Amino acid sequence: MIFGYSFGDLGSILAMQGFAGLILFSxxxxxxxxxxxxxxxxxxxxxxxxxFMILGAYVTYLCSHLFTxxxxxxxxxxxxVAVLLAFAAAFALGxxxxxxxxxxxxxxxLDTLLATWGLSLVLxxxxxxxxxxxxxxxxxxxxxxxxxxxxxxxxxxxxGLLVMGLTTIITIGVFLLIYRSNWGKRIRAVMQNxxxxxxxxxxxxxxxxxxxxxxxxxxxxxxxxxTMIGSTxxxxxxxxxxxxxxxxxFGGAASLLGTIASAFSISQTQSTIEFFLSGSMAKVLTxxxxxGILMLRPQGLxxxxxxx
Amino acid sequence: MLxxxxxxxxxxxxxxLHDLDLAVAANEIVAVMGRNGMGKTTLMKALMGIVPAAGGxxxxxxxxxTALPTYQRVARGIAYVPQGRMIxxxxxxxxNIETGLFVHGGAxxxxxxxxxxxxxxxxxxxxxxxxxxGQQQQLAIARALATQPKVLLLDEPTEGIQPxxxxxxxxxxxxxxxxxxxxxxxxxxVLSFALDIADRVLVIENGRIVHEDARAALDEAKVARYxxx
Numbered sequence: 001m002i003f004g005y006s007f008g009d010l011g012s013i014l015a016m017q018g019f020a021g022l023i024l025f026s027x028x029x030x031x032x033x034x035x036x037x038x039x040x041x042x043x044x045x046x047x048x049x050x051x052f053m054i055l056g057a058y059v060t061y062l063c064s065h066l067f068t069x070x071x072x073x074x075x076x077x078x079x080x081v082a083v084l085l086a087f088a089a090a091f092a093l094g095x096x097x098x099x100x101x102x103x104x105x106x107x108x109x110l111d112t113l114l115a116t117w118g119l120s121l122v123l124x125x126x127x128x129x130x131x132x133x134x135x136x137x138x139x140x141x142x143x144x145x146x147x148x149x150x151x152x153x154x155x156x157x158x159x160g161l162l163v164m165g166l167t168t169i170i171t172i173g174v175f176l177l178i179y180r181s182n183w184g185k186r187i188r189a190v191m192q193n194x195x196x197x198x199x200x201x202x203x204x205x206x207x208x209x210x211x212x213x214x215x216x217x218x219x220x221x222x223x224x225x226x227t228m229i230g231s232t233x234x235x236x237x238x239x240x241x242x243x244x245x246x247x248x249x250f251g252g253a254a255s256l257l258g259t260i261a262s263a264f265s266i267s268q269t270q271s272t273i274e275f276f277l278s279g280s281m282a283k284v285l286t287x288x289x290x291x292g293i294l295m296l297r298p299q300g301l302x303x304x305x306x307x308x
Numbered sequence: 309m310l311x312x313x314x315x316x317x318x319x320x321x322x323x324x325l326h327d328l329d330l331a332v333a334a335n336e337i338v339a340v341m342g343r344n345g346m347g348k349t350t351l352m353k354a355l356m357g358i359v360p361a362a363g364g365x366x367x368x369x370x371x372x373x374t375a376l377p378t379y380q381r382v383a384r385g386i387a388y389v390p391q392g393r394m395i396x397x398x399x400x401x402x403x404n405i406e407t408g409l410f411v412h413g414g415a416x417x418x419x420x421x422x423x424x425x426x427x428x429x430x431x432x433x434x435x436x437x438x439x440x441x442g443q444q445q446q447l448a449i450a451r452a453l454a455t456q457p458k459v460l461l462l463d464e465p466t467e468g469i470q471p472x473x474x475x476x477x478x479x480x481x482x483x484x485x486x487x488x489x490x491x492x493x494x495x496x497x498v499l500s501f502a503l504d505i506a507d508r509v510l511v512i513e514n515g516r517i518v519h520e521d522a523r524a525a526l527d528e529a530k531v532a533r534y535x536x537x
Binding site (some may be wrong): 182185186188189192193194196197198199200201202203204 | 377382383394398411450455
């Protein structure tokens, strides 16, 4: 007996909290993948990343309502349409922001921090004006509700499984995009040496714009996934931005594999400790562990060993 | 092939290149000699559009490219091997070369690049950053050649490379010129290397061309005097 639970109970708790952690992990991974592209590859500190996520969440919310009102027959599949639209909306806003603001700030990381923080405030107020300050939630079609009973004491929610599937697909997609495609070669060349990339004939401004857009688009998808675990409010993104930076820095800024490993360890630690202690204690312990590990490995978990 | 007329370049208020005139004929190798700080690298960067020209024109095959951004100049047929090589350290050798293919399309590096530099074929899947200096230099040249240039610019290619490799490099550059029929402009401090490859030698001092000789008529002692500190 530990904490008054039997070992059987403890096993179930660990499994279910582990699964809850996996859903949190999915949102972290989606958020962090976008940020790993923008911060890790491009070196832009995007404080508005959470607001791009919330844009995706609001798009999902709108979709759920529009489908209920006008296309009730297709309501069962609205979530997939919402994911695509969330990506498109965040991608488009990302292109606009890059063109209007970020491209003037590439060699000035501190200025991007302030500018994008300002942008996040603007976006928050915009959401507040349009959608109201109250939290909103989405309606789920019947087949996405409920849960799968594995044993008497362990059950896993279906929408969680869906979010995890989505995350897996996006992660593989991002990996292929960056490491296997010609477009990825352009991105990596520009990020490693912008001047030299131009001197081998790559249109660096165009690459920057699309890369930033893709990073934001992935955040939009994270927003769709987010509607499964939390309710959407104008400031909900802010709660995630620090965690997301934590994930990216902890994983090693330029490594996608590191990002995934660090999202996994942070979300699992948090979710398991949360059950036994309180949410804020879980956060404190996670942060302490991360600080400790970063003191031993300042470059993060995964580093490319290469002469510079 | 490459015609530079009255090129002026300034960093802020200080003018670094003053009304510089320079021409490289088709199939010609020209070496620009000069001590540190005389404007060699600035000249190269200005030709690539990495630093803006404050006046004058740069023309490639008769077409004015002065106002074009760097990547469009590459598409017109000018390629650059910078000082310090500047390969992409975290990308593999093959990927480094393939970055040069985007301007003209194509997914695989042409075989002649690996014939020119067999060592790159051996190292194909190593990361560029893990190569030795000489290997990186060959990689930087291969990457530049992948853009199918008409004019190749090399900025101090011998810097930090061991003598035996320098001799190979000279032979390879001449071979590239003969086989691919391109023009080469190389900036250099090592006189023996310049004499080895160049058809014509220019001396740059304080942003002006102060001396010019065909290799056959070159007054070695005079050029050496310009280079001594």
